[in-house]
Amino acid sequence: MNLFKTKFNAATIVLIPACIGINYLGKMFASLLKLPLWLDSIGTCIGGCLGGPVIGAICGAANNLIYGFTAGDNITLIYALTSLGIGVAAGIMARLGFMKSFPKALLTAVVAGLVAVLISTPLNVIFWGGTTGNVWGDMVFAATQAAGMPVLLGSLLDEIVVDVPDKIITLIVVFFVLKGLPKKLTALYDANAKVERLD
């Protein structure tokens, strides 16, 4: 089984905008319900799980680039790298079979969260001086700075506090959605599926 094998047919091309739309909805619901998390990578993870790491990467990067360039939210632009990493992580974990049961899905969530933390932290330090713009995370950052810890460590803790719970909830949603999808739909994206000919 090839980890990065990807189908590029009309079905996967259509999947990408749907996933980007789902990301947008997640973010909207999170702000509607005033949840202190982002929840804006549900679509990216679905794309990664269904289409593989390459589709996940495209979903993530395209998501941030499109909203950055057209919806005026150019702060998200620099986090395109983070989204790309999340998509790849979710895709690889799903291909390795880590989305088959609930406990394994939680492990996927932790991996995706840590990937997001590792990529976001340097970006936070370069562009924002370490803050993330999330209330809880920034309180942690302020506390570490007041205690005299280095900016990088403070920013890392700031990200972990927000990103890991965020990805856990995201992948719980993804797990239940994927379980409910009909087989005739998921078969469209399966790059390792074999077509049996009857003639």
Next chain:
Amino acid sequence: MKSISLYVDNGSWLCRVHPFTKLAYIVTAISVPLIGGTLWLFAAFIALSLAVLASGHLLRRVTPLVAFSFTILITIFLIHGLFNQNNQTPLFQIGPLRFYQEGLLYALRIGCNVLNMLFSFAILVLSTKPSELVEELEKRGFSRRIGYIIISVFQIVPQMMGTMSTITDAQRSRGMETEGNLLTRAKAFLPLISPVVMSALINTRERAVALEVRGFAAKQKKTYLADRTPHRGDKPITIALLALIVLAAGWRIAQCL
């Protein structure tokens, strides 16, 4: 249906300028202050962007964009002004809070960078139709598949928002609480999002079939419906902008020598 794009055709000159010219402006506005490395260059480009926005009658529509990032900027000023590692010189004191010069300068630099990016992007975002930008990119050899992805996001999102409000109403009428303490709101998230996500994914199947029937995968060269008249400022402005970047790079190198 509400579009997620912020573009409105107000008939100003900015809407007629080629999208690539605006892209060149973004590149210049972001790179020149970073290459030059001084604070007044940021201020100069922020002022220039504001002047361009004003001449295109877009100034009022920038306000919500700025308001959004303002809270983040304020946290940066507070955290670095109070707790930055290099803080030495106290500047002023409000009650028990003592602000330091080094942290505030650092925060000022970040704030200027963010505002500069925000305003230069606002010029493109507020005055360019997304489909027009994609079409111009495709004419220069940009992948049609990626072009389709970008354009269809703008069609899918308003549709999904429609489904989302239907489902929110449906779940509320069944007695689900969407307000209250954090636990109640968090519990509402899953029953709200999963039906929308499911229907969105199931719709993709039909969409894919429809696309294939219309020859999406065909290799023939396609023609374009709209032909745009170039603005006479396009070429001189782009050349001037690129010259500015070269100039800034030259100035910085000369300074280092």
